[in-house]
Amino acid sequence: MNEDRKERLKQLQEQQKQKLFETRINDEKQRILREIPCFDQHYQFADKEEIIKLKTFLKNLPALTSTYIDFSQLIQYEVKSFDDIDTHFHVWICFLCGSLELFELYPYGDIQNFINDFENWECICSYFILVFENFKDFIFIDDEKKIIQSQNIKMRKI
Numbered sequence: 462m463n464e465d466r467k468e469r470l471k472q473l474q475e476q477q478k479q480k481l482f483e484t485r486i487n488d489e490k491q492r493i494l495r496e497i498p499c500f501d502q503h504y505q506f507a508d509k510e511e512i513i514k515l516k517t518f519l520k521n522l523p524a525l526t527s528t529y530i531d532f533s534q535l536i537q538y539e540v541k542s543f544d545d546i547d548t549h550f551h552v553w554i555c556f557l558c559g560s561l562e563l564f565e566l567y568p569y570g571d572i573q574n575f576i577n578d579f580e581n582w583e584c585i586c587s588y589f590i591l592v593f594e595n596f597k598d599f600i601f602i603d604d605e606k607k608i609i610q611s612q613n614i615k616m617r618k619i
Contacts, residue, residue, distance in 0.1 A: 485562040493566065497581050504570035507553055515553055515567050518596050530590075530601055530609075540608040546600065548573040550593055557588035572600075 494500050507515060523531040540546055554568045554575060563586065572591065575582065582589070587604035601609045 482562065485560070486565050489560060489562045489566055493568065493585060496584050497568075497578055500568075503574040503578075504554075504568045507567035507569055511553070511569070512565075512567060514596055515555060515592060518592060518599075519555060519590065522590075540600070540610050543576045543579070543608070546572065546576070546608070546610070548576065552591035552593055552600070554582070555590040555592055556586040557590060559586050 490506070497504065548571075550572050551570060552572050552575065554570070556563045556566070575591065589600075589602045591600040591602070593599060597611070599611045601611075
């Protein structure tokens with residue numbers, strides 16, 4: 462009987478922990494909605510299937526640190542400014558620093574809107590990977606606005 466109570470208590474604690482985590486995710490989502498003007502018009506959050514694809518993609522990138530990719534193992538080139546980026550694509554915005562809950566959110570939208578709203582996005586996070594729809598190409602942006610674009614395959618225009 463005592464073992465049953467311990468097991469039940471353990472289950473209740475796990476449920477409470479999950480509810481708290483979900484509440485914090487919702488708080489981060491609300492912060493994004495507050496910080497990004499017209500978020501609902503220009504962006505949407507990834508669904509569960511897309512989140513799995515994005516996490517798999519990010520997990521498979523070679524990393525030097527949690528916020529910096531080992532570019533020596535990838536075909537890529539540095540971009541001088543946002544003006545040099547082809548803006549005819551949609552991307553998932555992946556945060557590379559911040560709270561654990563922030564790592565569960567993947568906004569999706571037109572790259573031009575991201576560029577236009579970049580100052581607001583910087584208030585949320587200072588390191589980003591913008592993942593293209595093909596789940597192969599990406600743009601990395603660090604806290605010094607250094608921009609590195611991958612060149613795995615030719616990107617498809619929308």
